Amino acid sequence: MEFLTTSEAAEYLRLGERKLYELVTSGAIPCSKVTGKWLFPRHELDLWVLSGLARPNGMLAAEPPPIVGGSQDDLLEWSLRESGSGLASLNEGTMRGVDRLLRGEVIATAIHFHGEALSGTGPGDCNVAAVRSMPGLHDAVLIGMTRREQGLLLAPGNPKRVKSLSDVLTSGARIAVRQAGAGAQMLLESLLARAGASPKDLRRLDPPCLTGPDLAAAIRAGNADCGIATRAAARSAGLDFVPLVWENFDLLTRQRSFFRPSMQAMIAFLPDKRLAQRAAELTGYDPAPAGQIRFAA
Numbered sequence: 001m002e003f004l005t006t007s008e009a010a011e012y013l014r015l016g017e018r019k020l021y022e023l024v025t026s027g028a029i030p031c032s033k034v035t036g037k038w039l040f041p042r043h044e045l046d047l048w049v050l051s052g053l054a055r056p057n058g059m060l061a062a063e064p065p066p067i068v069g070g071s072q073d074d075l076l077e078w079s080l081r082e083s084g085s086g087l088a089s090l091n092e093g094t095m096r097g098v099d100r101l102l103r104g105e106v107i108a109t110a111i112h113f114h115g116e117a118l119s120g121t122g123p124g125d126c127n128v129a130a131v132r133s134m135p136g137l138h139d140a141v142l143i144g145m146t147r148r149e150q151g152l153l154l155a156p157g158n159p160k161r162v163k164s165l166s167d168v169l170t171s172g173a174r175i176a177v178r179q180a181g182a183g184a185q186m187l188l189e190s191l192l193a194r195a196g197a198s199p200k201d202l203r204r205l206d207p208p209c210l211t212g213p214d215l216a217a218a219i220r221a222g223n224a225d226c227g228i229a230t231r232a233a234a235r236s237a238g239l240d241f242v243p244l245v246w247e248n249f250d251l252l253t254r255q256r257s258f259f260r261p262s263m264q265a266m267i268a269f270l271p272d273k274r275l276a277q278r279a280a281e282l283t284g285y286d287p288a289p290a291g292q293i294r295f296a297a
Contacts, residue, residue: 070097
């Protein structure tokens, strides 16, 4: 990330330094004080300017509701409450959340993409690759939330002795699945493709589970032997867990929503040490990316 000095930021924004200091004092502009000097992240200055664009009467963009759509996550839901953001959650899976963002029905959405077509950009970059390829998101901003561990959830004691996805295929274990477009379902389909198999080769529980906790509940109730979800979901439900991958779990929003008070409250909270402490309690999280701008169009 490129940082500008006070004089450079003033010149970049075509403001006097006195006016710039007024904005700094009022907390109205993104900046950071390092060893006594103010630094201004150039990219966030761009977002700050874009967020205040004036539009002619009749062309004002409708404000999206203060809802975060997309994937369910225990750490995210706790953060929405603890940050005081006032944001609610609507958990329907990664792609349904993106669809709602495109329609202006949510202010942000939580995503974790997987897929062979996206994996060529490097480890953990599937979210960035997916957002880059979305034609309707010319003003996308991708904010790091956490890295988290996904794996196989199993009944306590692992009675089927499942240690891998190959064991699921060969043992005939009944697997709870997620709806199409959910990140965990993308992961399952990607892993099956690598193994030379397809979803038709699985003994599936129908209908699909809408969230990770729903999937964990199905295993806990004995309706399924296994399924893919987070380590945190397994721990919460008292289930066994076989790790598969670490993934990026990010928040996707638009530039015009980035500086809304609710989003800023959430973003400002992400690097807080309380989040790191909560992540450790829940298990299966690495909060190192929390609050980082991972991509911006």
